[in-house]
Amino acid sequence: MxxxxxxxxxxxxxxxxxxxxxxxxxFQATKCGDAGPDIHYPYQIKGRHQQYESLPGFELLCKDNLTTIHFPSYGDLEVKSISYDTKNIHLRDPKNCAHNVFLNLNLSLTPFHYFYVLKNYTYLNCSTTLPPPFVEVPCLSASSHHVYTVDSTLPVPGSCQGVRTVPIPFAYSPYLSDSMLGLRLTWDLRxxxxxxxxxxxxxxxxxxxxxxxxxxxxxxxxxxxxxxxxxxxxxxxxxxxxxxxxxx
Incomplete structure (x- = not known):
């Protein structure tokens, strides 16, 4: 017996x-460097063997112990963290200009969309500075032009031209950190x-x-x-x- x-x-x-x-x-996790986020399905690191089929848009890059993801409409963004429970991937722009990402990033052909609720804002390119409450976006501005994000329903001032109206998580504010808000995406697994x-x-x-x-x-x-x-x-x-x- x-x-x-x-x-x-x-x-x-x-x-x-x-x-x-x-x-x-x-779901066997791997990393790109000791401090990098855990990476498993549906994500994969390019060039590394995995035991599941790769999915378009979920390929990550590993270079110099830095985890990045490439978007054809913008370029590479650093991956700070990934929450698989909430489907939340936190990104950082290496150029430290989240509003440049908002202005140019096209997510329509990717499995991603913004994690936060969006609102339409218009980017203005102005030849002169605007008075308060308008706040200039420093990383997009220079001495010869000044860029602002304003509610899309507001009229365009005479010294400005509308660059583009896009749905984004928030308008620029010096009190909001780009690393804290904004560049968080969620994904649809199709x-x-x-x-x-x-x-x-x-x-x-x-x-x-x-x-x-x-x-x-x-x-x-x-x-x-x-x-x-x-x-x-x-x-x-x-x-x-x-x-x-x-x-x-």
Whole structure:
């Protein structure tokens, strides 16, 4: 009976191990440097082997222990942190100008959108400075031009030209830190049909292998159990025959 229990436990542990390998393969975290964010599915580091299909838009770059993500409409942004529970990726502009990102970043062809609620603001390019309450965006301005973000419903002053009206998390304020707010995105996980078909095929193969392995394990245990029962019956019959011979 001890052998049967041992085999049963071995099969159960083997089955659990197979299931865990399937589920944990996607979520085994890696890093780009000691201080970098944990990176796992759906993200991947370009050039590193992973045990799941890559998804467009979720490829990260690792250079000089710095984690970055590339957007064709803007360029590289540093990845400060990733919260997988809330689907929140916190980014930083290497040029320290979040409003330059807001002005030029096009997320329409990516799986991302802003984490915060958006409002339409107009970027103004003015030849002269505007009086309060208008606040100039320093990283976009120079001595010959002055850039402001204003509510899109306000009229454009005579010394200014509207550059673009875009939905962004907030207008510029010297009291709001770019690293604290703004460059936080969330994502929609929509696998392309080809990748989805591949993943479903691989998943079906894995599931089938698990089922086959479990069935074989159950079959072996059943055979051993039948053999043990037959041995017990044969032993009991022999014992009864010996008793009958002794009594006669």
């Amino acid at each position: 001890g052998e049967f229990i041992f085999l049963f436990l071995f099969c159960v542990l083997g089955f659990q191990s197979s299931v865990l390998k399937v589920t944990q393969a996607r 696998e392309p049909e080809d990748n989805g078909a591949i993943n479903r095929t691989r998943g079906s193969h894995t599931s089938r292998n698990i089922v086959i392995g479990s069935s074989m394990c159950v079959f072996v245990m059943a055979v051993l159990l039948l053999i043990r029962i037959k041995i017990r019956v044969a032993t009991r019959n022999n014992y009864q025959k010996q008793e009958q011979l002794l009594q006669s």
